[in-house]
Amino acid sequence: MNAPLVGQPIERIEDLRLLRGAGCFTDDIAAPDALAAVILRSPLAHGLITRLDTEAAQKLPGVVSIITARTIGMPVPTIPLRLAPLAELVPYEQPVIAQDRVRYVGEPIAMVVATSAAIAEDALDLIELEIAPLPAIVTNDDAAAAAALLFPDSGSNLCITYTARLGDAAQEFPGAIIVEDDFSTQRHTAATMETRGLLARWDAARGHLTVHGAAKAPWAGRRMLARQLGLDEFSIDMIAVDVGGGFGMRGEFYPEDFLVPFAARHLDRPVKWIEDRREHLLSANHAREFDAHLQLILSPAGDILAVRGRARCNLGAYMRANASIAPRNVAQFFSGPYRIPNIAIDTDVFLTNKTPTGTYRGPGRFETDFFRERLLDLAAERLGMDRVVLRRRNLITSAQMPHPIATVSAPVKAEELDSGDYAETLDRCLGAIGWDRLQPLRGQRINGRHHGVAVGCFIEGGAAGPSEHARLELGADGMVDVFVGSSMVGQGLETVLLQISADALGLPMERLRIFHGSTTYLRIGFGSFHSRSTVMGGTAILNAATTLKEAIRAAAGRRLNCAPDEVLLGAGTATNPSGAIVNWAELAADVPAAPGQFDNHTHTYAYGAHAAHVGVDIATGHVEIFD
Amino acid sequence: MKLPDFTYAAPTDLRGAISLLAADPAARALAGGQSLIPVLAFRLGAPSMLVDLSNIADLDKIEVNNARLRIGAMARWAAVAESPLVHTHHPLLRAAISHVAHYQVRNRGTIGGSLAHADPAAELAAVALACDATIIAQGPQGQRRIAVADFFCGALTTALTPAELVIALELPCMPTDLRWGFAEFARRRGDFALAGAVVHFSLDAAGAIINPHIAGIGASDRPRRLTAPETVLAGQAPSLAILRAAADVATAETDAADDLHGSAAYRRSLAGTMVLRALADACAITLP
Numbered sequence: 020m021n022a023p024l025v026g027q028p029i030e031r032i033e034d035l036r037l038l039r040g041a042g043c044f045t046d047d048i049a050a051p052d053a054l055a056a057v058i059l060r061s062p063l064a065h066g067l068i069t070r071l072d073t074e075a076a077q078k079l080p081g082v083v084s085i086i087t088a089r090t091i092g093m094p095v096p097t098i099p100l101r102l103a104p105l106a107e108l109v110p111y112e113q114p115v116i117a118q119d120r121v122r123y124v125g126e127p128i129a130m131v132v133a134t135s136a137a138i139a140e141d142a143l144d145l146i147e148l149e150i151a152p153l154p155a156i157v158t159n160d161d162a163a164a165a166a167a168l169l170f171p172d173s174g175s176n177l178c179i180t181y182t183a184r185l186g187d188a189a190q191e192f193p194g195a196i197i198v199e200d201d202f203s204t205q206r207h208t209a210a211t212m213e214t215r216g217l218l219a220r221w222d223a224a225r226g227h228l229t230v231h232g233a234a235k236a237p238w239a240g241r242r243m244l245a246r247q248l249g250l251d252e253f254s255i256d257m258i259a260v261d262v263g264g265g266f267g268m269r270g271e272f273y274p275e276d277f278l279v280p281f282a283a284r285h286l287d288r289p290v291k292w293i294e295d296r297r298e299h300l301l302s303a304n305h306a307r308e309f310d311a312h313l314q315l316i317l318s319p320a321g322d323i324l325a326v327r328g329r330a331r332c333n334l335g336a337y338m339r340a341n342a343s344i345a346p347r348n349v350a351q352f353f354s355g356p357y358r359i360p361n362i363a364i365d366t367d368v369f370l371t372n373k374t375p376t377g378t379y380r381g382p383g384r385f386e387t388d389f390f391r392e393r394l395l396d397l398a399a400e401r402l403g404m405d406r407v408v409l410r411r412r413n414l415i416t417s418a419q420m421p422h423p424i425a426t427v428s429a430p431v432k433a434e435e436l437d438s439g440d441y442a443e444t445l446d447r448c449l450g451a452i453g454w455d456r457l458q459p460l461r462g463q464r465i466n467g468r469h470h471g472v473a474v475g476c477f478i479e480g481g482a483a484g485p486s487e488h489a490r491l492e493l494g495a496d497g498m499v500d501v502f503v504g505s506s507m508v509g510q511g512l513e514t515v516l517l518q519i520s521a522d523a524l525g526l527p528m529e530r531l532r533i534f535h536g537s538t539t540y541l542r543i544g545f546g547s548f549h550s551r552s553t554v555m556g557g558t559a560i561l562n563a564a565t566t567l568k569e570a571i572r573a574a575a576g577r578r579l580n581c582a583p584d585e586v587l588l589g590a591g592t593a594t595n596p597s598g599a600i601v602n603w604a605e606l607a608a609d610v611p612a613a614p615g616q617f618d619n620h621t622h623t624y625a626y627g628a629h630a631a632h633v634g635v636d637i638a639t640g641h642v643e644i645f646d
Numbered sequence: 647m648k649l650p651d652f653t654y655a656a657p658t659d660l661r662g663a664i665s666l667l668a669a670d671p672a673a674r675a676l677a678g679g680q681s682l683i684p685v686l687a688f689r690l691g692a693p694s695m696l697v698d699l700s701n702i703a704d705l706d707k708i709e710v711n712n713a714r715l716r717i718g719a720m721a722r723w724a725a726v727a728e729s730p731l732v733h734t735h736h737p738l739l740r741a742a743i744s745h746v747a748h749y750q751v752r753n754r755g756t757i758g759g760s761l762a763h764a765d766p767a768a769e770l771a772a773v774a775l776a777c778d779a780t781i782i783a784q785g786p787q788g789q790r791r792i793a794v795a796d797f798f799c800g801a802l803t804t805a806l807t808p809a810e811l812v813i814a815l816e817l818p819c820m821p822t823d824l825r826w827g828f829a830e831f832a833r834r835r836g837d838f839a840l841a842g843a844v845v846h847f848s849l850d851a852a853g854a855i856i857n858p859h860i861a862g863i864g865a866s867d868r869p870r871r872l873t874a875p876e877t878v879l880a881g882q883a884p885s886l887a888i889l890r891a892a893a894d895v896a897t898a899e900t901d902a903a904d905d906l907h908g909s910a911a912y913r914r915s916l917a918g919t920m921v922l923r924a925l926a927d928a929c930a931i932t933l934p
């Protein structure tokens with residue numbers, strides 16, 4: 020067998036197709052018979068809908084239907100939490116369309132379905148909408164002061180408090196040094212090159228719904244949609260196509276993921292919705308608006324003894340499908356790769372009249388990593404210690420692993436750092452950037468730029484369970500088809516999973532085809548989030564490959580008159596001890612499809628270090644990254 | 647973000663275009679479409695008709711006559727920046743255009759559209775102001791010349807009357823010994839600037855600054871000539887101290903308002919910084 024493909028820097032196989040414009044995105048799917056859907060969104064951050072009259076809009080030629088909460092039937096379904104669900108969060112789930120109250124600018128109020136998107140937009144102007152404004156809750160302080168309540172029944176804008184605990188951080192630490200400060204990270208959002216989009220078709224005769232545009236977690240989306248529409252899960256196919264960016268934002272269940280399929284069934288016509296850029300900014304998940312007050316407690320020698328404090332999450336108007344992840348992570352992953360024996364961090368999650376938030380590139384970790392690394396720099400300054408020495412002193416060593424980290428209140432699941440050599444990545448990072456050479460530049464003003472140099476260490480969780488699934492099929496053409504539950508969100512999935520498959524089967528990559536992310540390929544699958552698609556999907560493929568090879572050996576043994584374990588497998592060939600050879604292609608009819616499953620309840624923790632050299636133009640505030 | 651309905655006309659002569667516009671007050675001229683089409687897509691405007699100017703012959707000509715550079719309204723940014731005449735006779739304009747938008751937008755956007763749109767942060771407007779340009783307009787009543795100082799009336803408003811079109815911009819050719827500088831600050835390259843400055847002046851035989859012209863962009867509701875720093879500079883030999891003094895009065899003279907992108911104080915301070923940097927560039931003085 021050739022050298023393994025895994026670990027080799029090979030060109031991504033999906034790129035040629037995508038770069039040559041041969042990709043197929045949702046809006047590329049030919050659907051000449053499809054109606055266009057456009058959504059009337061709240062122009063106000065907070066208010067009560069006092070009038071919603073669609074009569075004039077309904078009369079515009081080309082308008083087929085205007086869907087409101089009344090069409091759907093009140094109370095309308097809400098969008099459940101996909102990750103870390105809790106009964107106490109149910110009241111804050113987002114309804115698929117506003118009923119009597121709007122809670123953020125961009126919240127869907129009505130959906131116009133017409134023969135073209137332009138006509139549907141014309142109709143938006145004819146819908147008579149009146150909203151009695153309520154005070155808008157914008158900041159965490161506003162939310163706490165509660166001049167208005169987003170959910171009056173709950174009596175507060177505090178949605179939940181997550182606590183992370185390890186050891187006893189409340190104890191006295193005699194002689195210790197306390198470094199504390201306030202921190203904040205501003206709201207971010209993913210702006211994918213391709214906005215979201217959906218195309219839904221209802222087959223009334225079969226009672227079957229097909230939804231194009233699924234991404235990230237298609238099976239979970241299907242489960243939610245089936246429940247909301249009162250359909251059997253298997254009467255819905257979620258089809259994944261190419262996507263122009265995921266970033267954690269795409270592929271979660273949003274109001275449109277209900278509204279578009281609902282309209283297709285309601286009208287018995289295909290319905291397409293392509294998000295425009297403005298509504299993307301208003302309605303797709305935002306992220307990262309946190310503030311915190313944190314105390315780091317250290318011995319005079321520089322050993323971290325404890326951390327305690329409080330973070331606040333500006334959640335936005337609803338608890339969306341994955342919105343609990345960032346506030347949990349801010350509390351749980353503050354310790355990062357460092358040994359912190361005593362931890363008490365609470366994260367208050369506040370409801371505000373802003374776009375709801377969700378996961379976005381390392382949710383919660385970006386925020387808490389910044390809080391921690393900045394505190395470490397402040398501590399080093401206070402102790403008169405070198406920043407790197409302080410970090411190195413407190414990094415968890417391989418010998419100390421597995422090492423427990425703080426446990427979050429709900430849902431409770433103990434976590435530990437499995438393996439790694441954290442100091443090694445720090446050293447390599449410092450070497451790569453030329454830390455010793457840069458150190459003297461820190462704080463200098465050169466050519467009008469104030470130079471800054473810093474380093475930080477982090478960990479990144481991955482491999483979320485519970486499982487991933489795959490199936491390998493040997494075809495009569497000798498090709499092996501790989502079906503997997505991982506979905507592609509631009510991360511190079513096809514290449515990496517084919518590298519793994521090719522190594523596992525001893526075949527060149529050209530002899531493999533990959534099919535991923537659509538519910539039609541596998542009865543059950545999970546998808547791509549939490550750095551899981553390679554670990555989970557790749558391992559499911561490895562397991563399937565073992566089964567497939569056993570089946571090939573068995574079939575070859577029968578054909579070549581030898582025991583299966585005497586069969587020697589080559590690249591698409593099987594040989595018996597006396598040298599008789601058969602091609603896999605000839606065995607295809609005797610080789611059943613090989614399923615593979617990988618169950619996992621233990622997260623993996625990748626790790627690394629970043630260093631940066633920046634220049635700040637203090638007259639403009641512009642930050643330039645030199646390295 | 648789909649356009650509302652409108653009718654479309656693409657007349658081949660100027661008179662035809664003007665009469666279409668005069669006949670229907672809700673009709674709008676369409677040049678490069680880089681500002682107008684987004685306005686329609688956002689449904690902030692719904693003209694009944696778009697009168698496309700791109701088929702009108704000679705409206706995109708660039709020529710030099712009597713030491714004046716004349717640029718037709720339909721000349722695109724890219725064509726102006728690449729024109730050898732502009733290169734020779736107006737390096738300042740060329741430098742300013744390199745800060746306008748992005749490559750794609752510069753291939754479509756026109757100087758006439760930019761002047762008529764009158765964005766407070768448009769680079770061209772500041773260049774025109776600093777260079778005592780003249781705007782040539784034509785309407786149902788015929789042609790007239792408008793001094794740039796009288797042209798910009800506020801954010802997105804000009805002295806053009808209904809159905810009047812910009813047909814050209816005229817700039818005095820820059821003497822080869824004219825000192826000039828351009829500076830602007832945008833969070834991302836190609837965005838409209840948060841603040842910027844255009845400066846030029848001459849040096850007399852004794853090395854003193856004469857005839858200084860300064861215009862600021864972005865910080866106020868319209869492009870503005872900044873006369874206070876001009877007064878500070880006039881008759882002085884260039885030095886870091888005098889440049890700083892000019893920048894300080896530029897900050898004071900700028901009337902900025904708070905907006906989404908920054909506070910008024912930040913805008914004013916940026917305006918001063920940009921004047922300082924443009925001046926330093928013009929004087930070949932390195933700022934510490």
Ligand SMILES: Cc1cc2nc3c(=O)[nH]c(=O)nc-3n(C[C@H](O)[C@H](O)[C@H](O)COP(=O)(O)OP(=O)(O)OC[C@H]3O[C@@H](n4cnc5c(N)ncnc54)[C@H](O)[C@@H]3O)c2cc1C
Nearest residue numbers: 675677678679680681682747755756758759760762768812
């Ligand atoms: C992403 C982006 C970034 C940009 N950044 C910058 C920037 O940094 N600096 C900058 O200066 N500009 C910027 N622009 C604007 C760009 O330069 C526009 O092209 C320009 O402002 C308008 O020119 P246009 O030819 O596209 O005009 P259009 O969009 O066609 O028209 C604009 C307006 O002018 C009217 N009009 C057009 N031509 C005439 C005429 N001859 N006489 C009378 N009225 C007329 C139209 O009716 C319309 O009201 C940016 C645009 C975009 C899309």
